[in-house]
Amino acid sequence: MEAFQWQQARSPEEAATLVTQTTAEAMLTLQGTPSAQQAVLVKAGGVDMLDLMKEGLVNPRCLMDISQLTELQGISHRDDGSLRIGAQTTLAQIATHPRLRQSHAALAQAAAMAASPQIRNRATLGGNLLQRPRCWYLRSTAHHCLRKGGGHCFAFAGDNRYHAVFANHGCAIVHPSTPATALLAFHAQVELFQPQGQRRMLPLEDFFVLPEADMHRENILAAGEILTAVWLPPQMQTNRSIYLQVAEREAFDWPLAAVAVVLDIDAADLCRQASIVLGAAAPAPWRVRQAEALLTGAEISGEMAEAAGAAALAGATSLTQNAYKLPLLATLVRRAVLVGAATLSQDRF
Structure with missing residues (x-):
């Protein structure tokens, strides 16, 4: 790791004004060039940034620490039932928050399954959403990947057992954020702060970028923008949600496959609305609209859940070593749909 300066941001305005590059832009810059040596990057919890610096993948002149900005911390409720989660809120705070565990259970469950207790107490929601993919070729200084x-993606001819089974043409990374899977299922929005003091809101689904749109980054965050918060819309009392994942080591590992399901089922046991998002499956959290449409207006049964699991695989293209993900994803969808429906039925009695 090279020497660098450290600056504590006093406000979002200061951080947005002084930051010169996103992490993705810094990794594109050849090390040793003047622009690389002059980069000012944002540091939140620091879990991912320090890893990248130790591996020599980024070499900033200065880190702008935003971890002490109180306006970026905590979970607050609005009169309409919506929730604002500050970007500096830790995964541990999300996992244990009483109201979130009731109204947005899948998000609390996803946060509780991310990493280890030590990391969850340090890692922030904003940093988790913005972390770079965990592809070993991207993280290797010996591989100058796309x-x-x-010039090319090394995963296609190399070790691709943990890589994408959707939208994997050109680059086969999977998005590394566990909470992002649940957030997308709840139709969350992100709040971005710009250097001019303006804030813009956009759906989380529009925040992520697939390789076909931009090969070099995972989101549309610009160098002068700070992710300040995530907003969750109000939930119906009849909504229930669940997050499930499979990992090689349940105690601490990124998932091999994951799913977040949000269901709204009426008094006649018909599904009025379904939201199903796959994790560890694509370069962004992957919403499976075909499975959602299958459940909408239908009564949830074992056969219907099985069909939703099969429909969730529409368009999947496995690589040489990751076809095992397909039955895992289908099974997780089936289980999540059945558990979500069963939870709703139990709450009525």
Whole structure:
């Protein structure tokens, strides 16, 4: 790790004004060039940033620490039932928040399954959403892959057992954020702060970028923008949600496959609305609209849940070593749909 300066941001305005590059842009810049040595990057919890610096993948002149900005911390409720989660809120705070565990259970469950207790107490929601993919070729200084400005993706002819089974043409990374899967299922929005003091809101689904749109980054965050919060819309009392995942080590590992399901089922046991998002399956959290449409207006049964699991695989293209993900994803969808429906039925009695 090279020497660097440290600056504590006093306000979002200061951080947005002084930051010169996103982490993705810094990884594209050849090390040793003047622009690389002059970069000012944002540091939140620091879990991912320090890893990248220790591996020599970024070499900033200065880190702008936003971890002490109180306006970026905590979970607050609005009169309409919506929730604002500050970008500096830790995963541990999300996992244990009483209201979130009741109204947005899938998000609390996803946060509780991310990483280890030590990391959850340090890692922030904003940093988790913005972390770079965990592809070993991206994280290797010996491999100048497409995402770092190189000529090709090494995963296709290499070790791709943990890589994407959807939207994996050109680059086969999977998005590394566990909470992002649940947030997308709840139709969350992100709040971005710009250097001019303006704030813009956009759906989380529009925040992420697939390789076909931009090979070098995972989101549309610009160098002068700070992710300040995530907003969750109000939930109907008849809504229930669940997050499930499978990992090689349940105690601490990224999932091999994951799903977040949000269901709204009426008094006649018909599904009025379904939201199903796959994790560890694509370069962004992957919403499976075909499975959602199958459940909408239908009564949830074992056969219907099985059909939703099969429909969730529409368009999947496995690589040489990751076809095992397909039955895992289908099974997780089936289980999540059945558990969500069963939870709703139990709450009525």
